[in-house]
Amino acid sequence: MRFFCTAGRGTEIFACQEVRKEFNLCSDLVPKSEGKVYFQGNVNQIERILQLKTVERAFALVLHVDSNKYKDLDRATFLNNLRTDILNEDSWKNEDLKSVIEYLKSRHGGILQREGIPEGGEGPPSKKIKQERKLSFRVSCKCSGVLGRKVTAQLLAKQIGIKLSQLMRWNVNFKDPDIEICIQVNDVHVSVGIPLTRVPLSKRDYVKCHGLRGPVTWIMSNLLEIKNPSVILDPMCGKATILLEAAKQIEGVFCIGCDISDDQLKSAQENIDFGKVHDRLQLIKGDCRALPLTNESVDGIVCDTPFGKKYSVKESSTAFHASLLQEMYRVLKRNETVVLLVSEEMHHCIKNAGNSFQPCVHPGQNQIIQGQEDCIQLNEDIENHCFVLGDQSKQSLGIQTDKANINFSDTLVSDTKNSCEKSILPLPPQIRTYPLPNELYAHATEKALQSDTSSSDLKDSKLTDKCDELTYSLKSIGNCEDVKCDDLERGVTDLSSALEQFKHVSDHYIKLGETNSYIVVLKKP
């Protein structure tokens, strides 16, 4: 019986690892595609499948067809073939599938009873009736891409629903069916699956006030690699969802959550009470830039840093992150880990300031192009979503620079400019394309990197001229924040020096909704 699990973009690699570990499968038996992980299993393993921590939802796979089969067909033929394939009797009358469906039906019936209306003597007899009743189902359809546009999702769902109910003698129930049939049509494949749960597995049932999704919190907690009883801190815990996951899933942790907001702490307390982890999770009200903790007192830090979108901070993003990182460094024990969830812009700053990251030089050229590093990053991202630095960095960089295309890096330089501007200056849109922030940033990073091959553009006098220009422009616009040039530069240098104290261990790209973000693992040497 084939199963598949959906996983958020970027988390597929972790989902794969977890599935392989849980069901003892070697890597070729767990193929993955974008957002999905497939594996072979049997109905007895369903309970364990439901315990997976890194996945969004789990499905029993009924049908999986490569979209190429339908690619060149005209609409009518395509729809016909599609319907025939989906309604293939063999798939539906397959014994394994039948047992999975029976299992789901019994679970559904069971739940109804537990939560059901306690009607005196109606208990046992109604149970018997329930077991003998017909299976109820509903069909839902999701279409996307070129192929998807040829299909009217609702119509297809209806047609399949009618035919399937005739074929299998099932009842249609839209509100509360025993099973749901999910059809997905896109340019890669056509798949039909039956979700194993109504509510996604990623929505943890022990969390009352939801924050970050379960898989992300689990991945972050796991990256801490806690082995012994440890004290874990989250200096901006919010609703404490990350710590809650750590407290629930990891043995021997004691978590301290710190937040500045009463409202967030209230939700966090509700989560602690609901999750029954008051013996492992405690809260304090404090400012993450001035943590009331002794030096080198915690064994691990985990934090979802502000992206500047939902919860804003008063000072500039770089200055804030600099103080935050500084405090984290102070309270963390030596040789221990920090796991952060950062925005794309902040990830950029981290990448370019880390001291274990060797600046690369393209063979034949003596200058360091700011975008070059992104080049490598992009290449590696494409190959695998995971980026590991360290001793191998020099070697792998060497290999990548050969592959790197100079034209490629030019576009990246401008991309870098844009993302830097976003992170450093809280500016109104008109000024976004001003080139200065990138040079300031590059200048500061260059100082930090202490390399002797410097881009000829970065000369001090030119910088001060542009700085004055910027201050003038800022003042004339008037409605932007009173951020001085010096403060900006200081913010960036502070951030670089705070980051440099850490060793950059690894990087993982993940997509949160529509936002690109990174899980960064740092270590205090």
Added chain:
Amino acid sequence: MKLITHNFLTSNIIKGVKNGYPLGILPAKVEVKDVEFNPAFITRMLPKVDWVALQKAAKECGYGEGLPDAIKDELMEDTDFLKKVHNALMEVEVIEGKLVCPESGREFPINNGVPNMLLNEDEV
């Protein structure tokens, strides 16, 4: 606020305060909440905990009985001792009260079990 949490707190964030440890406790409301006893957890957490601070804190809350001044190695095997430590560290909770900086005397309120360690502008 459990005493284990108190054990990590300091007021060294205040300008001019060098150590700020340990913070004194002025309890107004103290509760004892049942926590499952895990001897392995206690034995492994003890080295991370400042014993003198814990003992002082327990006394200030009225639960300092039976906690010796210093830990001898043999005591780590003694289940009764570990249970007493467990009680002080994990079960005693200050729900309402104040934490006091030993150097400046500045008081930090504890409300609903959560200590408020936020400083005013002039103290940073």
